[in-house]
Amino acid sequence: MHPGAHRDPNGCCPRAGPGRRAHRAKKRPVCFLPDVDGHIGIYGTGGSGKSVALRTLAIAAGRTSAGGPVAVYGLDFAAGSPRMLEPLPHVGSIGGGDDIERIIRLFRLLKAELEARGNRFAEATASTIAEYRALANRPNELRILLLIDGFAAFREDWEVASGRSNWYDVFRSILADGRQLGIHVTFAADLASPRMALVVENLADFLQAPADAALVELIKHVMRSNHFLVADGETASWNSSWPLFAEMKNSRRGLLLQPDTIEGDILLKTPLPRLDRAEFPPGRGMMVAGGKVLRVQLPLVE
Numbered sequence: 001m002h003p004g005a006h007r008d009p010n011g012c013c014p015r016a017g018p019g020r021r022a023h024r025a026k027k028r029p030v031c032f033l034p035d036v037d038g039h040i041g042i043y044g045t046g047g048s049g050k051s052v053a054l055r056t057l058a059i060a061a062g063r064t065s066a067g068g069p070v071a072v073y074g075l076d077f078a079a080g081s082p083r084m085l086e087p088l089p090h091v092g093s094i095g096g097g098d099d100i101e102r103i104i105r106l107f108r109l110l111k112a113e114l115e116a117r118g119n120r121f122a123e124a125t126a127s128t129i130a131e132y133r134a135l136a137n138r139p140n141e142l143r144i145l146l147l148i149d150g151f152a153a154f155r156e157d158w159e160v161a162s163g164r165s166n167w168y169d170v171f172r173s174i175l176a177d178g179r180q181l182g183i184h185v186t187f188a189a190d191l192a193s194p195r196m197a198l199v200v201e202n203l204a205d206f207l208q209a210p211a212d213a214a215l216v217e218l219i220k221h222v223m224r225s226n227h228f229l230v231a232d233g234e235t236a237s238w239n240s241s242w243p244l245f246a247e248m249k250n251s252r253r254g255l256l257l258q259p260d261t262i263e264g265d266i267l268l269k270t271p272l273p274r275l276d277r278a279e280f281p282p283g284r285g286m287m288v289a290g291g292k293v294l295r296v297q298l299p300l301v302e
């Protein structure tokens with residue numbers, strides 16, 4: 001279970017690059033200095049690059065000269081595929097969130113390390129692993145990095161459950177004492193972003209108006225986020241190929257009220273079955289999403 005130490009590693013400063021939503025955040029390389037920082041939490045919304053940042057850190061840890069030899073262990077509660085790291089020489093066990101025995105084995109190992117290092121480091125009067133390596137003349141003492149992807153799920157499963165909470169206490173001890181003993185946690189957690197709903201009435205009113213370009217940008221941003229935007233307008237106006245309409249229609253998702261058969265193709269690039277206009281009283285339409293169509297009747301709010 002113990003991974004081999006990397007003998008001649010280089011560079012301990014993984015650059016946590018911003019994800020594909022870089023336009024939202026300022027690009028600024030950050031360094032994790034475990035003897036100073038102790039632990040690192042990576043927070044982000046869904047798909048913002050948390051798992052990649054964790055994996056990058058784990059890979060960089062094995063190439064470090066500044067931080068010395070490292071052993072990486074991991075727990076994956078987020079299907080973030082840190083297991084792909086297992087073949088690396090400095091990476092040990094990476095347990096899936098449902099692999100309870102493996103997780104317990106890992107915490108047993110970490111508990112033993114905490115206890116053994118507590119004694120050894122105190123004897124050497126070392127307050128970091130760097131000091132211990134020098135003072136005890138043990139340059140190959142491994143720094144330990146525990147990766148946890150999906151921190152909220154880990155906490156939910158292990159903090160209070162009977163038979164598990166004692167292992168969560170080991171995790172707490174690492175948070176409290178790990179920095180001085182060269183045992184560090186790096187975890188990723190979801191940042192909940194309140195979902196926003198935007199409603200644009202009669203989209204055509206904004207065409208070539210002062211807000212046109214800004215609205216086009218807004219639509220593009222919303223498409224890449226988990227927010228919700230709905231716009232309405234007369235069917236005829238949606239024929240427009242201006243970016244304002246093109247961006248909305250690109251979603252290929254909409255509700256066409258009293259449509260002609262051909263309007264599915266024209267407006268949402270989704271063919272509609274042959275429709276009999278007589279079967280479409282006010283409020284009846286075709287819901288189009290993901291290439292599928294469904295006949296719907298909207299309720300009339302009195």
Ligand SMILES: Nc1ncnc2c1ncn2[C@@H]1O[C@H](COP(=O)(O)OP(=O)(O)OP(=O)(O)O)[C@@H](O)[C@H]1O
Nearest residue numbers: 017018019020044045046047048049050051052053
């Ligand atoms: N620094 C980066 N530069 C470019 N692309 C990135 C970067 N980080 C992540 N990505 C890409 O963004 C996507 C999402 O990354 P990742 O899976 O790490 O996000 P996540 O925050 O863990 O998502 P989830 O919330 O679903 O767990 C992936 O396709 C990944 O390749």
Ligand SMILES: [Mg+2]
Nearest residue numbers: 050051078080
């Ligand atoms: Mg992830």
